[in-house]
Amino acid sequence: MSPPRLNPIHPKFTKPNPLPPSHSVGGFDYQPDDDIPDNPLTSSKPPPPNPLDDPTSPDSLTPDPARLLSPRLGGTNLYLIGLMGSGKSAIAQTLALRMGSYTFIDTDQVITNLLPDDKSIAEFFEEEGEEEFRKIETQVLAGVHGYVRCVVSTGGGIVCAPQNWSKLQTGIVVFLDPDLDVIASRLENDTTRPLLAGSTPIREKLSSIMSTRRKMYEQADVTVKIGGEGVEQVVDMVVRECHKFIDENPPKQYQQPEEGGESKESKE
Numbered sequence: 001m002s003p004p005r006l007n008p009i010h011p012k013f014t015k016p017n018p019l020p021p022s023h024s025v026g027g028f029d030y031q032p033d034d035d036i037p038d039n040p041l042t043s044s045k046p047p048p049p050n051p052l053d054d055p056t057s058p059d060s061l062t063p064d065p066a067r068l069l070s071p072r073l074g075g076t077n078l079y080l081i082g083l084m085g086s087g088k089s090a091i092a093q094t095l096a097l098r099m100g101s102y103t104f105i106d107t108d109q110v111i112t113n114l115l116p117d118d119k120s121i122a123e124f125f126e127e128e129g130e131e132e133f134r135k136i137e138t139q140v141l142a143g144v145h146g147y148v149r150c151v152v153s154t155g156g157g158i159v160c161a162p163q164n165w166s167k168l169q170t171g172i173v174v175f176l177d178p179d180l181d182v183i184a185s186r187l188e189n190d191t192t193r194p195l196l197a198g199s200t201p202i203r204e205k206l207s208s209i210m211s212t213r214r215k216m217y218e219q220a221d222v223t224v225k226i227g228g229e230g231v232e233q234v235v236d237m238v239v240r241e242c243h244k245f246i247d248e249n250p251p252k253q254y255q256q257p258e259e260g261g262e263s264k265e266s267k268e
């Protein structure tokens with residue numbers, strides 16, 4: 001039986017083996033592939049220039065500012081707050097992915113995992129009431145804030161309990177503030193948010209909840225006003241605002257020494 005035609009670079013690569021004849025890898029001899037145009041290993045033509053050598057080239061790789069955020073945060077968590085439907089879960093998930101070394105956590109998801117009998121948050125609200133839900137939410141946040149390198153999507157009402165702020169403020173708090181019409185259209189057919197149940201139009205309910213919570217949401221370190229932007233664009237906006245926040249509020253150990261030698265910190 002002939003040996004399998006493994007690609008010697010990585011078995012998951014689907015392109016044919018690019019190695020020249022009689023090249024042996026792992027004990028197998030490989031045959032040339034004539035069908036790869038300009039195979040850099042066999043072609044007589046010079047390879048195209050590396051775009052990285054020309055920083056003005058549009059193909060030149062530029063690092064994602066989201067990835068550059070991770071080392072600047074030094075492990076500090078990001079907490080996303082805002083009204084239900086403002087996009088906290090969607091944005092946190094994509095942000096964590098783009099940051100690379102951060103983990104996405106959704107407090108609502110943690111709560112759902114804790115509830116017995118696969119109960120949903122809406123069912124728990126109905127059976128046990130909002131007050132019981134808030135107690136669990138506070139306990140979950142207390143657990144979550146002990147972790148580092150997390151992008152945490154919180155429940156919309158987490159800002160209402162003052163004791164939650166002592167946990168949120170151990171990280172950078174980001175308020176996602178979209179237009180209420182945008183949120184209302186996103187949640188039009190949603191049945192998972194108990195506070196929106198009933199016959200009052202969603203837009204009206206959102207407006208009433210927002211008017212009692214806005215002051216609390218505005219305690220955030222960073223506010224991102226959102227219109228009709230898609231998820232990736234909102235992530236870009238969050239990243240930009242977080243970099244700005246760090247620029248304006250550098251961690252103490254990074255503060256520049258003042259003229260004359262001593263840093264502000266060492267004088268305190």
Ligand SMILES: Nc1ncnc2c1ncn2[C@@H]1O[C@H](COP(=O)(O)OP(=O)(O)O)[C@@H](O)[C@H]1O
Nearest residue numbers: 083084085086087088089090186229230231234
């Ligand atoms: N910027 C956006 N553009 C389009 N759809 C979005 C955007 N942000 C969130 N969504 C969608 O809106 C819905 C509610 O978002 P979600 O992340 O669950 O909000 P939250 O966690 O704040 O309650 C989801 O279906 C989500 O995919």
Ligand SMILES: O=C(O)C1=C[C@@H](OP(=O)(O)O)[C@@H](O)[C@H](O)C1
Nearest residue numbers: 083084085154155156157193194
């Ligand atoms: O605003 C609120 O009080 C709530 C928001 C929900 O989370 P999302 O903001 O993720 O929808 C969920 O925690 C619960 O239904 C209560």
